[in-house]
Amino acid sequence: xxxxxxxxxxxxxxxxxxxxxxxxxxxxxxxxxxxxxxxxxxxxxxxxxxxxxxxxxxxxxxxxxxxxxxxxxxxxxxxxxxxxxxxxxxxxxxxxxxxxxxxxxxxxxxxxxxxxxxxxxxxxxxxxxxxxxxxxxxxxxxxxxxxxxxxxxxxxxxxxxxxxxxxxxxxxxxxxxxxxxxxxxxxxxxxxxxxxxxxxxxxxxxxxxxxxxxxxxxxxxxxxxxxxxxxxxxxxxxxxxxxxxxxxxxxxxxxxxxxxxxxxxxxxxxxxxxxxxxxxxxxxxxxxxxxxxxxxxxx
Amino acid sequence: xxxxxxxxxxxxxxxxxxxxxxxxxxxxxxxxxxxxxxxxxxxxxxxxxxxxxxxxxxxxxxxxxxxxxxxxxxxxxxxxxxxxxxxxxxxxxxxxxxxxxxxxxxxxxxxxxxxxxxxxxxxxxxxxxxxxxxxxxxxxxxxxxxxxxxxxxxxxxxxxxxxxxxxxxxxxxxxxxxxxxxxxxxxxxxxxxxxxxxxxxxxxxxxxxxxxxxxxxxxxxxxxxxxxxxxxxxxxxxxxxxxxxxxxxxxxxxxxxxxxxxxxxxxxxxxxxxxxxxxxxxxxxxxxxxxxxxxxxxxxxxxxxxxxxxxxxxxxxxxxxxxxxxxxxxxxxxxxxxxxxxxxxxxxxxxxxxxxxxxxxxxxxxxxxxxxxxxxxxxxxxxxxxxxxxxxxxxxxxxxxxxxxxxxxxxxxxxxxxxxxxxxx
Numbered sequence: 001x002x003x004x005x006x007x008x009x010x011x012x013x014x015x016x017x018x019x020x021x022x023x024x025x026x027x028x029x030x031x032x033x034x035x036x037x038x039x040x041x042x043x044x045x046x047x048x049x050x051x052x053x054x055x056x057x058x059x060x061x062x063x064x065x066x067x068x069x070x071x072x073x074x075x076x077x078x079x080x081x082x083x084x085x086x087x088x089x090x091x092x093x094x095x096x097x098x099x100x101x102x103x104x105x106x107x108x109x110x111x112x113x114x115x116x117x118x119x120x121x122x123x124x125x126x127x128x129x130x131x132x133x134x135x136x137x138x139x140x141x142x143x144x145x146x147x148x149x150x151x152x153x154x155x156x157x158x159x160x161x162x163x164x165x166x167x168x169x170x171x172x173x174x175x176x177x178x179x180x181x182x183x184x185x186x187x188x189x190x191x192x193x194x195x196x197x198x199x200x201x202x203x204x205x206x207x208x209x210x211x212x213x214x215x216x217x218x219x220x221x222x223x224x225x226x227x228x229x230x231x232x233x234x235x236x237x238x239x240x241x242x243x244x245x246x247x248x249x250x251x252x253x254x255x256x257x258x259x260x261x262x263x264x265x266x267x268x269x270x271x272x273x274x275x276x277x278x279x280x281x282x283x284x285x286x287x288x289x290x291x292x293x294x295x296x297x298x299x
Numbered sequence: 300x301x302x303x304x305x306x307x308x309x310x311x312x313x314x315x316x317x318x319x320x321x322x323x324x325x326x327x328x329x330x331x332x333x334x335x336x337x338x339x340x341x342x343x344x345x346x347x348x349x350x351x352x353x354x355x356x357x358x359x360x361x362x363x364x365x366x367x368x369x370x371x372x373x374x375x376x377x378x379x380x381x382x383x384x385x386x387x388x389x390x391x392x393x394x395x396x397x398x399x400x401x402x403x404x405x406x407x408x409x410x411x412x413x414x415x416x417x418x419x420x421x422x423x424x425x426x427x428x429x430x431x432x433x434x435x436x437x438x439x440x441x442x443x444x445x446x447x448x449x450x451x452x453x454x455x456x457x458x459x460x461x462x463x464x465x466x467x468x469x470x471x472x473x474x475x476x477x478x479x480x481x482x483x484x485x486x487x488x489x490x491x492x493x494x495x496x497x498x499x500x501x502x503x504x505x506x507x508x509x510x511x512x513x514x515x516x517x518x519x520x521x522x523x524x525x526x527x528x529x530x531x532x533x534x535x536x537x538x539x540x541x542x543x544x545x546x547x548x549x550x551x552x553x554x555x556x557x558x559x560x561x562x563x564x565x566x567x568x569x570x571x572x573x574x575x576x577x578x579x580x581x582x583x584x585x586x587x588x589x590x591x592x593x594x595x596x597x598x599x600x601x602x603x604x605x606x607x608x609x610x611x612x613x614x615x616x617x618x619x620x621x622x623x624x625x626x627x628x629x630x631x632x633x634x635x636x637x638x639x640x641x642x643x644x645x646x647x648x649x650x651x652x653x654x655x656x657x658x659x660x661x662x663x664x665x666x667x668x669x670x671x672x673x674x675x676x677x678x679x680x681x682x683x684x685x686x687x688x689x690x691x692x693x694x695x696x697x698x699x700x701x702x703x704x705x706x707x708x709x710x711x712x713x714x715x716x717x718x719x720x721x722x723x724x
Binding site: 055056057058075076078079137140141142143158160162163241242244245246247249253254257259260261262263264 | 415416418419422442446449450517518519526560561565566567568570572579580581708709711712715716719720723724
């Protein structure tokens with residue numbers, strides 16, 4: 001700094017040029033430091049750990065043990081499938097609920113928009129573990145919901161919701177609902193209402209307006225919502241632990257257990273790394289297929 | 300390898316060596332090409348692996364330990380006697396009495412919900428050689444305790460400071476296979492893993508492990524996520540003594556569990572929440588821990604749960620007090636560990652929590668308390684505690700129980716992988 005100061009006194013033009021040249025790098029510095037410290041460095045550590053062998057007591061050594069990958073994949077392939085299955089269905093369900101809700105709030109809620117939005121988001125101020133636990137109580141076999149239905153013989157006595165894939169999927173969809181709702185709402189809100197009027201003036205039906213004007217304009221929000229919901233639902237393990245049963249384990253839970261309980265860090269790292277790469281591949285494919293820019297151009 | 304006894308833990312010998320030997324200079328590092336330094340960096344990578352020279356270190360602890368007047372005690376929830384003072388705050392009578400006797404103030408906390416989770420929390424700190432902030436922790440015999448001992452992350456106990464323990468400890472706790480000679484740990488309380496069922500929902504008699512496989516209970520059977528409880532109890536159910544079992548037996552047990560899962564009879568592998576599921580009616584029969592069933596029947600309006608040891612045999616486990624390495628007040632800690640082996644204190648704890656007490660002579664104290672009880676209800680309840688096989692098990696009760704299979708690190712990975720293939724499916 002002192003050097004720069006001296007230069008600045010004598011040759012301001014150069015200092016200004018220097019400053020201009022440095023500015024972008026200085027601006028990007030906090031962000032990139034953050035990325036390197038909290039993303040690249042852990043990622044590298046994860047990659048290296050995944051190639052180690054040994055055990056907790058005698059320590060883990062780097063032996064380029066690629067066997068962790070084949071072993072882990074062979075052992076836990078179904079759990080990867082579960083993650084994708086439940087994650088994708090939950091995202092879809094969240095979308096099917098969130099889009100009409102956001103649409104109604106934007107176009108039909110009138111002056112009470114923010115009130116409705118607040119009411120929808122209010123439950124999410126409570127810790128999500130607590131909310132999931134209350135689902136567990138509510139949906140219990142003899143709980144307040146199923147109990148009366150069973151005593152009225154409306155459903156068979158061995159019917160259950162908990163400990164099934166359905167419970168996991170809906171639990172996930174519910175937990176991450178705001179992440180789907182808010183981006184969609186934001187993009188619907190931005191739509192110029194005169195475009196809707198123009199479409200109606202041109203004799204488009206209600207349905208046509210939604211299909212050809214509103215939905216295409218809201219695609220950036222849908223795209224963001226699907227990403228924001230899809231990634232955490234696929235990676236989640238809490239919902240599955242609380243609402244799932246035998247045979248519904250998702251890969252996030254396996255990774256957590258391998259790290260914490262079995263203390264098998266190499267295997268856990270390998271599983272996590274495969275999961276991350278898989279997720280990245282899915283994201284790229286998704287971006288390719290439904291990326292906002294392509295769609296904008298296609299229109 | 301001898302070690303200077305006064306060398307503090309933070310001054311690692313390897314670090315000192317690094318200071319006095321030639322190091323890679325900046326120039327050689329630059330000259331030595333990227334690939335070379337990268338491979339050097341990668342070669343330096345590794346997690347853990349060094350073990351302390353235990354004996355000299357432990358002497359160092361006890362030679363220097365002085366009474367600090369404070370004790371930081373980490374325990375599990377609902378695992379000590381409680382009372383309420385006039386202001387409505389929870390107090391712990393046995394701890395109050397301890398402070399009165401010794402002048403040591405106890406900071407009692409209940410941060411341990413799960414062995415693995417707690418271990419994952421303290422392991423990085425212990426690995427780094429820093430104190431974890433507790434003088435006593437309570438850990439169940441099992442993989443985590445084995446790891447703590449193998450890593451020498453526990454302070455070796457000084458037997459001369461544990462006179463009560465050696466005098467009053469029951470035969471069972473003086474000689475535990477997983478910590479022979481009580482080198483690192485002494486028991487806090489013990490309990491059984493067996494079967495619990497809802498007597499309102501199941502009218503027939505339950506006495507066998509195979510009752511968990513009855514198709515009549517389809518979708519209503521619970522087991523444990525914990526590979527040790529589910530694995531060991533299943534081995535016993537198949538007539539295999541866990542201690543003599545081989546990996547092929549483990550595989551057979553896992554296959555049996557897989558069959559149960561695929562038949563739809565098994566609902567879920569539960570953590571501590573199994574007791575909630577059982578009380579709420581989500582399950583009607585489940586693997587269970589003895590003390591929980593007692594507490595569930597006490598607290599809820601539901602008093603229909605019954606705990607039993609299957610006729611094929613049950614699992615016994617022990618929660619152990621130990622002093623983590625680097626504890627700030629080791630002398631206060633060992634003073635307390637000795638204190639709870641006073642039969643009076645042991646009786647006080649047993650009356651409150653109903654787990655297997657490590658002091659069998661506490662039975663006489665409980666009986667005296669029952670005789671001196673102010674009202675009939677209290678007398679009956681105390682008499683029931685004195686006669687309970689879940690608190691003072693007879694030799695016959697104990698003969699039909701086994702500890703968890705002891706696992707060395709390689710076996711423990713194998714065990715977990717075999718059972719997790721079904722538990723985490």
